Amino acid sequence: MTAAIDTAVADVLAELASLEDPRMRGVNERHGDDHGVNLTQLRQVAKRLKTNHELAQQLWATDVTPAKLVAVLISKPKAYSADDLDRMLREARVPKVRDWLVNYLAKKSPHAERLRQTWIADPDEHVAAAGWALTAEAVAKRPELVDLDALLDTIEAEMKQAPAPTQWEMNTTLAYIGIHHPDRRERALEVGERLQVLKDYPTPPNCTSPYAPAWIGEMVRRQGA
Template sequence: MNKDEVMSQLEALGSEKVREMHARHGACENQFGVKMGDLRTLAKSIKLNHSLALELWQTGNLDAMLLATLLMRPKEFSLEELDAMVAALTSSLLADWLGTHVIKLHPQKEQLRQRWMQSDQPMTQRAGWSLTTERIIKSPQGLDLAALLDRIEAELGSAPALAQWTMNYSLAEIGIHFPEHRERALAIGEKLGVFRDYPTPKGCTSPYAPLWIAVIVNRQG
C-alpha cells in the first residue's frame, strides 16, 4: 500500500464526530477524524513500514501522522531527528502517540530524557517529563527524587500548559510509589493547586495530584 492509497482509506474512515472531539482538544484542522481503533486496525494490515511512515508523517495530516507512529521503527531515528519531530508538534494527542510508540522504544531514550529535561521548548519539556515519569514508575534507580520534587515545586505552577501536564504526572507518581516522599508530594500539590478545579468525568480520577495520589494509594490497600 502506498501513501496515496493510505490517505484515501483514512479519508473514507473519517468521522465528523471524531473531528469535533479532536478540535475540542486543540488538534490541527488538517485531519479526517479517524477513530483510534480504526487507525490500529489499519496499521495491523500494513505492518511496520518505516519509509511509508515517514511519507505519512510529512503530510501534516493528524490521522496520517498518528498512523505513522504505529508503522515506524524507533531505532531508525537519530536523536537529532527526534528532537526536530518533537519540537515541531502542536497536538498533545500526537505527542502522546509518538512518545508511546516511538520515543519510549528508542534505545537511547535516556539520553533524550536528559537533554529534553533541560529544554525551554514546551513540547520538548512535555516529552522529557513523560520519559521521567516512565523512569519513576519502571526504573527509578539513580533518579534523585528529592531534586525532582524541588524542581516540580519551583516550576510546576508557572510551567507551560503542555509541559505542566506531564510534570504533574511525575509529581503524582512519586507520591504514589514512594511513601518516604508522599507527604512532600501531597504538600506540593496542595500548595500549588494545579488542576484542583479540573473538570473530571464521573468515574475518572482527578489529575489534581493530592486526590490522584490518595485514590491510587487507597486502591492499592
Template sequence: MTAAAPQRTEAELADEVAALHQELAALADDRMRAVNEKHGDDHAVNLTTLRAIAKRLKTQPDLARALWSTPAEDSAPKLLALLISRPKQYGEAELDAMLREAPTPKVHEWLVSYMVKKSPHREALREAWFADADPVVASAGWALTSDRIAKAPVGEVPEGIDLDALLAEIEAEMQDAPERLQWAMNQCLAEIGIHDASRRERAIAIGEELEVLKDYPTPPNCTSPFAPAWIEEMVRRAEGRTAQRSR
C-alpha cells in the same frame, strides 16, 4: 526461510501513501474532528479504526517514514505512521526532529509512548528534552522522567534521577508553567507520591499548596488529575491488591 520483501521504490511508496490518505479521508468524521479540536488535536478518524488499519498494514518502517514526511490535511497519517514504525530503527537526532515537528498533542503523546520509550536513545533524549527551553519539548522530558519513576522497583530511586530536586522544581515552577508542561510536571508529582512512600507526604503537600488541576472536571468513576487525590487513590488501590494477595 521466508525471503525478504523487495524494497519499494519512492514512486511505489508515494502511491501507497496517497491511497492511505484517501482511505483516511473517507473515514473522517467532522464531528469527531470538532471534539478533538477542543483538545488541540485535528484528527477526524476514530483511533480504534486507525489501530485496525495499522494492524492490517503491520510494521512497515519505510511506509511509516513516507507517511510521516508527506504533507496531509490533518495528523491522522502521522498517527498511523507511528503505529507501523519500528522504534529501534530511528536515531536520536531523527526522534528529536520528529518531536519538534509533532503538530498536535496526540502525535506528541504517541511519539513519546510508542517510539521514544522503546528506543535505545530514550535516556539521552529524556535528559536533553527535560532541560529544553521549549515547554512542549520539555514536557516530553518530564513524561519520560515520570515513566522511569513509575517503572522503578518498589522502594528504589531511579538511577540518575534526583527526586528531591524534582519536587523542589515542581513546587517552584508548576503553578505558572504552560499547560502541557504543567500537565507533565503534575504527572511527575503524582508518580513520586504514588511510588515513593518516603516522599509521599511532601508530594501531597505540594499538590495541596499549588492546587493545580484541583477543579478539573472529572467524570464519575474516573481518577482526578489533582495530584493529592490521584496519589491517594492509586495508593489505596495498591494496598487493596496487597491485602487481597495476603489472604
C-alpha cells in the same frame, strides 16, 4: 521513494480521507487536533499494515495528522536515532501526535534517557512537556536515573507557573513520586496540597482526578499500601 511505497502512501492517505467524519473533527479540534478520523478505525488501518518502517517514514513526511499517527503505530521505535525523534517531536503540530510519539516511540527508544535530559530543559513548552513525560516514566520504572528530591524541589518551585502542557507532565511526575516511592509520599502530598494544581479539573464520574493528592491517595488505596 519506491513505486510500491509511493502507491502504499497514496492508498493509506485515500483510506484515511474516506474515514474523515466532520462531527469527529469538531470534537478533535476542541482538543487542538486537526482531523476527523476515529482513532479506533485508525488503529485498525495501522494493524492491517503491520510494522513497516519505510512506509512509516513516508507517511510521516506527508505532514497529514492521521498519516502521522499511523506512521507512529507502524514504526520500529529502535530504528530512530535521538536526532530523528527530536526532529519529529518538533515537527508534530498537534497534541495527539506528540502524545503518541512520546508514548510509542520515545519511551521505547534506547535514547530515551538522553532525550529526557535534553528535552526537559527546552524552552519550547511542548518539548519540555515531553521531557517531563519521560521523567515520569523514569520515576515509575527506572528511578535510579533520577534524583527524586531534586525533582520535588523543581516541581515545588516551578509547576504552579509552568505552561499548561509542561505543568500537566510535571504534575504526573509529582503523582508518580507519591505513588511509587512511599519514602517520598508525604512530601509529594504536601507539595500537591500547597500548589493546588489541577484541583478543580473537571473529572468524569468513576475516573481518578489528576489532582496529585487525590491521584496518589486513590492509587495507594488500590494497591493496599
